[in-house]
Every structure is written in C-alpha cells, then in structure tokens.
Amino acid sequence: MKTILTGNHAVAYAVKLSRVKVVSAYPITPQTTIVEKIAEMIAKGEMDAEFVNVESEHSALSVVYGSALAGLRSFTATSSHGLLYMYEMCWWVSNSRLPLVMAVVTRTIGPPWNIHTDHTDLMTLRDSGWIIAMAENAQEALDLTIQSFKISESLNLPFAVGLDAFVVSHTAEVVDVPDQETVDEFLPERKQAYRVDPNDVFAVGNIADNLETMRMRREMALDMEKAKGVIDEVGREFGEIFGRRYGLVEEYMVDDAEYIVVMTGAWSGDAKEAVDILRKRGIQIGLLKLRYIRPFPREVIERFDDRKILVVDRSFSMGHRGTLGIEVGNVVDCKNVVAGLCGVDVGFEDFKEMFERFVRGELGEVEWWI
Amino acid sequence: MDLRCVLLPGNPSCQGCPHAIGLKALSVLENPIVVVPAGCTTIIAGFNPKQSIDLPVVHVPFASAPAVACGLSKAYDNVVVWMGDGATDIGFSTLSGSAIRNDNILVVVSDNEAYMNTGIQMSGTTFWKAKTTTTPAGKREEKKDLALIMLMHRIPYVATASVGYMRDFVRKVKKASKIKGFKFIHLHSPCPPGWRFDSSKTVEVARMAVKSGAWILWEYDGSFRITGMSRMFRDKSKRIPLTEYLRVQGRFKGLTEEDVRTIEERIDEVWKLLDVLENTINKA
Amino acid sequence: MEWLKTLISRPSKGVSGKTGYWRTFKPIYDRDKCVLCYECYVYCPENCVEIVEKVVKIDYDFCKGCGICSEVCPANAIEMVKED
Structure with a gap:
C-alpha cells in the first residue's frame, strides 16, 4: 500500500511488520517520533509488543539485550548523544553475538548543541561488530529495517539502520508499505545461536581465556566478511518479493x-x-x-x-x-x-x-x- | 534449613567471603536466572568453559543489570539481579528506572561497603569514617541509605538483611519471590580483606553490626517493620557497644572518640527514622 | 560457531582447582560435641560442609580453611588446627 510517511514512521511500521516483541528507548531528537509511533501502535492494539520506558539509552539497549537473550525479537532507536551514552552496551551486544536491531537517526555531536544531521555518531560503531546500513530515503529506511532482522538473525550480529536527521527522519514521502502476509513470507520467526533459558544452566560472558577470546573475535571478523554475501542475497530476495532490490x-x-x-x-x-x-x-x-x-x-x-x-x-x-x-x-x-x-x-x-x-x-x- | 548448593566448591572466592554465604539464599528460588554485573561475583563465578554458580547466569556491564533483568523478565519469572554496592553506585539511575517501572525482578545488593573487586575503594555505602584505599584517612563523605531510597520508589517489597542472619535473609528471599513486581533486598556483607578482619569472623562481624545497632534488619511489604534480631535492639540498652563492632575491623583503626560519637549520632538518626516509618506505614 | 564455546560456560566443581591447597588451618570435627544445629552447613562459604546421617562431613579437597564453621559452632565441635 502506498502512503505518505516520514522516515521515522516508515521505520516504526517496519518494526511492526517485523513482529518485534520488545521495544525500549529513551527519547532524543530526532529519533523520538520512531518510538512514539511504536508506543501509539502498541497502545491501540495494532502491534503485539511490549514497550519499555527507560531512564537512559544505556538502559534502553540493556533492556533489549535482556529480551533478545530470552529469544524475543527486539528493537531500540537512538541518535547522537544517546548512542554515545549507550556505547558500552553496543559492544556488549555485539560481542555477545546477539541479533537485534537499532535505528540510528544520525545527528551532530555537541557542543555546541545541534540536532541536525552528521554521520559522525553512526561512524563510532564501525569497530564494534555491528552491521551498519544507511538509508537514503523513507522507503529505504522501511525496507532496510525489515531486511535488518533477517540479516542480523542469520549472522548473530546486531544491526544498526542509519537515517539522516530531518532530511529523512522528518520528511514525509510516498512510501510503499508492504502487507503483513508478504513480510511474514520474507521474514521467518526469530532465530539465534543461543537463548538464555531457566531450564538450561549455563552462564553467558564469564571470564575466558585470552587466546580463546581472540579466536572469538576472529570468527566475528570472518562472519562480518560472510555478511557481505548474506546482505546481497537477502537484498536480492527482498527485490524478488517486494520489487526493490538491495545490496551492499x-x-x-x-x-x-x-x-x-x-x-x-x-x-x-x-x-x-x-x-x-x-x-x-x-x-x-x-x-x-x-x-x-x-x-x-x-x-x-x-x-x-x-x-x-x-x-x-x-x-x-x-x-x-x-x-x-x-x-x-x-x-x-x-x-x-x-x-x-x-x-x-x-x-x-x-x-x-x-x-x-x-x-x-x-x-x-x-x-x-x- | 534446606539450602541447595548454588555456589559450587572450589571457586575463586576469598576465604570467608560474604557473597559466597549470601548466594546460598538464591537456592530457594524456582528456576531463577541470575544477572551479575561486574564485581567480586564476576570473579567468583569462575572461568570459561566452567562456571561455579549452578544457575543460569548472565554477566553484564556495571550499570546495566536491572535493565537487562527487565528485558529477561519479559520472557521469564524469577529473574534476579545479584550486584554489589559498586554496580549500585554506577548504575543507580538504572536501578531507579527499573523500580519506578515496577519490573518483575528481585534485586539483591550484596553490600560489602566498598569497591572490593578493584581493591577496596570507597563507595556510596562505605561506612562513616572507614578507611579504604581512596579514603586512607577515613571516609569524610556521607553514607547513603540504599534501602530507604528504594522504599521511596513505592515498590511492593523492600528489605534489609545480613549474611550473619541467613534464616532471616532466606525468609525474605522466599517472600519476595512470591510477590509480583520490583523487590529489593539490601544484604549486609562484611568482607574480611576489605574490612581488615580475620576470614573466620565474617558471620560474627555481620552479627555485631546488627547487635550494635549499626545495621538494622527491616522489611516493607505494604507495612513497615523492624525484623528478626533487630527488634530486640530498638532498646539501645540491649545493644553491644558500637566500639566493639568498630574495634574488630582494621578499617576503623585510629578512630577518635569524636569520630565514634559522630557515627553514633548518625545511627541514632536512622533508628529514629525507622521508628517513624514503623509507626506510619503500618496497615494493621 | 566455535565462539559459542568461549561465550558460554557450564557449572562445575573446582573451577579454581582443589582450593583445599589454600588452607593454613584445618577444621577438625568432633562428633561427640556436635549438636546438629546445621550452623556450619548454613554458613560455610565454600559449601563444603555436608551432613550425612547426622555426621558433619567436610570436603577437604575444597575447604579453604576460613574458619567460619568453627566460629559459628555453638558447641565448639569444630576446632581449627594448623596444617602440617
């Protein structure tokens, strides 16, 4: 269905269509309208998920880290200072090899205070093990968000969808919003390499051997290389179903x-x-x-x-x-x-x-x- | 008291470790998941591919624990945060945020009154005048009353407890596990190397804290009440002298009489406040 | 997915080896004095006190010799003795 949406609302609809179960975020301009829209859809019963209000971005990513560990498809969104405030958790999530998705509405880092676009915030994620995409417009923001869950979950790597402040986030454009049935066909149920479960007694993340930890990083690097093929493949499949082909x-x-x-x-x-x-x-x-x-x-x-x-x-x-x-x-x-x-x-x-x-x-x- | 062995023998905890004693209480929980932020317990939990805690454990960064637990609670009951006073200081907004949401989790702060894992540095709950490596002349700052601050979040259950009185602590953990919403237990955990006393004295020092009135056992479950041994010590004449509690710990070496008086005044203030709470927040 | 082995750990006794080697003083139990109050069992930080058929068993492989069991015993049934 073609409709008029801002980039932020396009992301919100993509999150709904991806059947996300837990959303947690702390407001920051220009991200806020993504999660406001999601909160509204949940409150109206249009979206079957839980929205967790938190006191900081650090906690926002921590909450979805917990829910994603438990096997629930999870999403958060932030910008600029919010991303920097949650930075520690960004690395914890990727080094835990946990699939989840975050929208980053790119915004200048202060001082002086400035809410307008600049990609420096998103670029701080480069070394962390997150897959990082950047949308050109609202349609891409929606399409990349839907693809992000599939890509993230098949590689056990978190995914950041970037979109420019205001130019994309707050600019209304014609967006083709796919129907739920077709998205379901494209995006299967969440999968992940391990799931924390009260009936399976193990610990995640306790102290490990230096060499083994380095080996873990190398495997992550190799999976990042593998991600190139997965991204192109998922982008091609998306194109076949929705008529808009994607890739690196x-x-x-x-x-x-x-x-x-x-x-x-x-x-x-x-x-x-x-x-x-x-x-x-x-x-x-x-x-x-x-x-x-x-x-x-x-x-x-x-x-x-x-x-x-x-x-x-x-x-x-x-x-x-x-x-x-x-x-x-x-x-x-x-x-x-x-x-x-x-x-x-x-x-x-x-x-x-x-x-x-x-x-x-x-x-x-x-x-x-x- | 039936306590399953949660912390397996041969773990890296120091001799006489209070956390190791306290962790036993988690055995009364049904199918818990334990969230552990950085701290002594990170070490105690052991090294990959083994772990010493016989429960599902999620290790997380300092300030994130209650929020990670919140996320896990969207799928499971009985999610427990086991953290120290360090994680509580650095993650206080996370703790507060979780409490105001009334997340269905239990948070236990095992408080050894300093950052012990990094080698005995002052924390917000370090006792008045205590020496740490960052307060070598004794703490000049205030001591924050964590459990009372949590009480003011209007959560369904708040309690203090002590590793010196495990039956009281276990009863409180059991009670908390039956309540839906945010539960908070502040556990007093005397640390032999950090407080400078012999490893055999952990339980004795914990009990002396209660007997001298310096640590007060209480509980709020809709009503506020002093619990266990502390009920007896409402009457100041029944307490052991405060100096007896302070004297056994190297961290109080060189305290002046005036220091002791100052500490005593602070403790009297806490008792007065708890007395008001007991008489005010009382459904019966 | 070799990384999973490094990220995930399973429960085991003796993650720090046989911590009995840490011991300077050894708890010696006197069955005759024991009143079976379970205090040693409740307060042993190392969880190496077991009570089997009304007798306290101390696992010396892991007991670090902290001395808490001896301190909390109301009947003086556990004495700390210097290791050889």
Whole structure:
C-alpha cells in the first residue's frame, strides 16, 4: 500500500511488520517520533509488543539485550548523544553475538548543541561488530529495517539502520508499505545461536581465556566478511518479493564512468541529480552509494581502482581525514571532500560545483566544503 | 534449613567471603536466572568453559543489570539481579528506572561497603569514617541509605538483611519471590580483606553490626517493620557497644572518640527514622 | 560457531582447582560435641560442609580453611588446627 510517511514512521511500521516483541528507548531528537509511533501502535492494539520506558539509552539497549537473550525479537532507536551514552552496551551486544536491531537517526555531536544531521555518531560503531546500513530515503529506511532482522538473525550480529536527521527522519514521502502476509513470507520467526533459558544452566560472558577470546573475535571478523554475501542475497530476495532490490551498494551510472563519487545517506539523491547534469554535458561520471558501512564493500570499490574517485564525507576523523575518505582510501586512491558536517545544507548546486571541480582536477587531497 | 548448593566448591572466592554465604539464599528460588554485573561475583563465578554458580547466569556491564533483568523478565519469572554496592553506585539511575517501572525482578545488593573487586575503594555505602584505599584517612563523605531510597520508589517489597542472619535473609528471599513486581533486598556483607578482619569472623562481624545497632534488619511489604534480631535492639540498652563492632575491623583503626560519637549520632538518626516509618506505614 | 564455546560456560566443581591447597588451618570435627544445629552447613562459604546421617562431613579437597564453621559452632565441635 502506498502512503505518505516520514522516515521515522516508515521505520516504526517496519518494526511492526517485523513482529518485534520488545521495544525500549529513551527519547532524543530526532529519533523520538520512531518510538512514539511504536508506543501509539502498541497502545491501540495494532502491534503485539511490549514497550519499555527507560531512564537512559544505556538502559534502553540493556533492556533489549535482556529480551533478545530470552529469544524475543527486539528493537531500540537512538541518535547522537544517546548512542554515545549507550556505547558500552553496543559492544556488549555485539560481542555477545546477539541479533537485534537499532535505528540510528544520525545527528551532530555537541557542543555546541545541534540536532541536525552528521554521520559522525553512526561512524563510532564501525569497530564494534555491528552491521551498519544507511538509508537514503523513507522507503529505504522501511525496507532496510525489515531486511535488518533477517540479516542480523542469520549472522548473530546486531544491526544498526542509519537515517539522516530531518532530511529523512522528518520528511514525509510516498512510501510503499508492504502487507503483513508478504513480510511474514520474507521474514521467518526469530532465530539465534543461543537463548538464555531457566531450564538450561549455563552462564553467558564469564571470564575466558585470552587466546580463546581472540579466536572469538576472529570468527566475528570472518562472519562480518560472510555478511557481505548474506546482505546481497537477502537484498536480492527482498527485490524478488517486494520489487526493490538491495545490496551492499547502489551503483548509479558507474559502469562506463571515468569519475566516480562515493558517498552514503540522504544527500546521495541530490548528488545523483548533479551526476545527471554532468552526464548531459558528456562527462562520464557516476555515483557509488554505500548502503552499508559495515561490512565495508571493499571488493566493490576495488573493481573501480582504474577510475578517478571522490569521496564525499559527512563525518570526520580528527587528526586524519573524512571517515569514509579513510575507508575508501584504504582500497583505492581518492580525493576527499568533507561537507555537511553539523547539519550544514549541501544541495544539488553544491554537488554540481564540487563534481565540476573534481573533474577539472581542482580538488586537493582533503577539502572542507565551507 | 534446606539450602541447595548454588555456589559450587572450589571457586575463586576469598576465604570467608560474604557473597559466597549470601548466594546460598538464591537456592530457594524456582528456576531463577541470575544477572551479575561486574564485581567480586564476576570473579567468583569462575572461568570459561566452567562456571561455579549452578544457575543460569548472565554477566553484564556495571550499570546495566536491572535493565537487562527487565528485558529477561519479559520472557521469564524469577529473574534476579545479584550486584554489589559498586554496580549500585554506577548504575543507580538504572536501578531507579527499573523500580519506578515496577519490573518483575528481585534485586539483591550484596553490600560489602566498598569497591572490593578493584581493591577496596570507597563507595556510596562505605561506612562513616572507614578507611579504604581512596579514603586512607577515613571516609569524610556521607553514607547513603540504599534501602530507604528504594522504599521511596513505592515498590511492593523492600528489605534489609545480613549474611550473619541467613534464616532471616532466606525468609525474605522466599517472600519476595512470591510477590509480583520490583523487590529489593539490601544484604549486609562484611568482607574480611576489605574490612581488615580475620576470614573466620565474617558471620560474627555481620552479627555485631546488627547487635550494635549499626545495621538494622527491616522489611516493607505494604507495612513497615523492624525484623528478626533487630527488634530486640530498638532498646539501645540491649545493644553491644558500637566500639566493639568498630574495634574488630582494621578499617576503623585510629578512630577518635569524636569520630565514634559522630557515627553514633548518625545511627541514632536512622533508628529514629525507622521508628517513624514503623509507626506510619503500618496497615494493621 | 566455535565462539559459542568461549561465550558460554557450564557449572562445575573446582573451577579454581582443589582450593583445599589454600588452607593454613584445618577444621577438625568432633562428633561427640556436635549438636546438629546445621550452623556450619548454613554458613560455610565454600559449601563444603555436608551432613550425612547426622555426621558433619567436610570436603577437604575444597575447604579453604576460613574458619567460619568453627566460629559459628555453638558447641565448639569444630576446632581449627594448623596444617602440617
């Protein structure tokens, strides 16, 4: 059914359609309307789940850690400072190899206080063992959330669905909301590698041998590599059922491109328009949208090592370069533009100018777009 | 008293460990799951692939325990948090949040009055004037009354208990397990290495705390009442001198008479307050 | 899923080995003095006191020699004796 939804409400509907049983969250702008919508659906009896009000994000993730350990499909959502406040638990969840899903509505980290989008918060999860996806629009936010449960549960790794503050979270768009029956067909009952059960006496997480713990981390790293195939497979299956195919990346006019722009998130839409304009002028440029930050689509990027590459970043690693600039730069040579930090608007005109300068060879190694 | 062995012999607890005594009480629970945040019990629980606690245990970070228990309680009854005063300090908002939700869990704080697992540093419940490695001249800060703070959350069951009076503690755990909602038990757990007394004296020191009036056993289940041995010590003349309790512990070495007077005043204040509670929150 | 073996642990006696080696003083039980009050059983932190057919049995493999059983015994039926 096609309807008009904000990105946040699209996530809420996806959570309902995924038959989540426990939701716990602490409000933070711009995430709040996700869980408000869920709380409303539960209160109206439209969704069969329990909503747990907590006093902090640390507790929000702790509650869903507990419910997920007990075998219940669980969800939380946060932004920025909320993510940082729950950071310890993020690692506890992933190192416990526990499938669960969290929406991260990307928001600038203070001070000064700022509620607008910036990907730095989401990027802090990179090393933790969470699968990290980034939606471009409300439809992707909904679709990725539904897929996230399947992917997370088949790999025993938690999943963060990112969406940009306001640009996606609070912008109403036409969204195709699938029916329950079709989602049920796509998404089976929750599965997980182990489940805490009063009748099965074991401990989770007590002190272990150093070498064995390191082996556990290596297995996690290997499973992250395996995740690439699972993500593409689940994305393909999703496409067959719902008509919208997903995968690690979206390739936009890259096949014959001499110049390729790599980026992630909502602004990819504006950037694609700029690509169209340059194409009309005969410039062979394309866009590679990273739908996933972890696992990192290294092999896809390697395919383009004979092209000129520009990475446009909405997050920065102090003392080095843009976060994605580092990531992509590890695979191929690239120029790096850091733009749109702290919610600064970057639109079609900016991208047009940026890409023109890139093509003319005017961009330095790292350029701040201010 | 029928206590199944919950903590298996040959575990890493120190000689005379009060937690090891206290854990026995969990054996009266039916099919419990135990949530353990970082602390002494993390060590006592043993090393992979073995564990010393013969119950399902979930090890969790410091501040998360009651919230993780809340999540587990969405699937199971009898979820218990076993935590120390350290996890209670750092996770106080988590504890408070869980209490106001009235989560169906039992929280036992086994309080050895300092951060013992990291080597005897001051906690919020460290006794007045006690020496720890971070209060080498004696604690200057206040001591917080955890159980009374929890009582003010209007939860269905709050009690204090002592490892010196296991029958009283076991009765309280049993009673709590039959109540739906948030249950809180504050267990007094004298620690031989942390308080500087001989490992054989754990139970004796715990009892001296009660007999001197420094630790008071009480219970709230809708009505508030002083329980067990503490009833006798409402009458101050029946108590043993406070100095007797303080003297057996190395952590109070060098206390002045004025220090003792200050501590005594504080204890008198607590008794007065409990007296008011007993006379006020009383359904009968 | 080898990692599961590292994440999950099962109950076992002696996770720290035979902790009887920690002992400096050994509890010696005198059946004649025993009044079967169960105090030693209730308060032994190591859970190595068992009462079998009205006789206290101490598991010396694991008893750490803390001396609590001797302290709580109202009948002085357990004496702490220095190990050889």
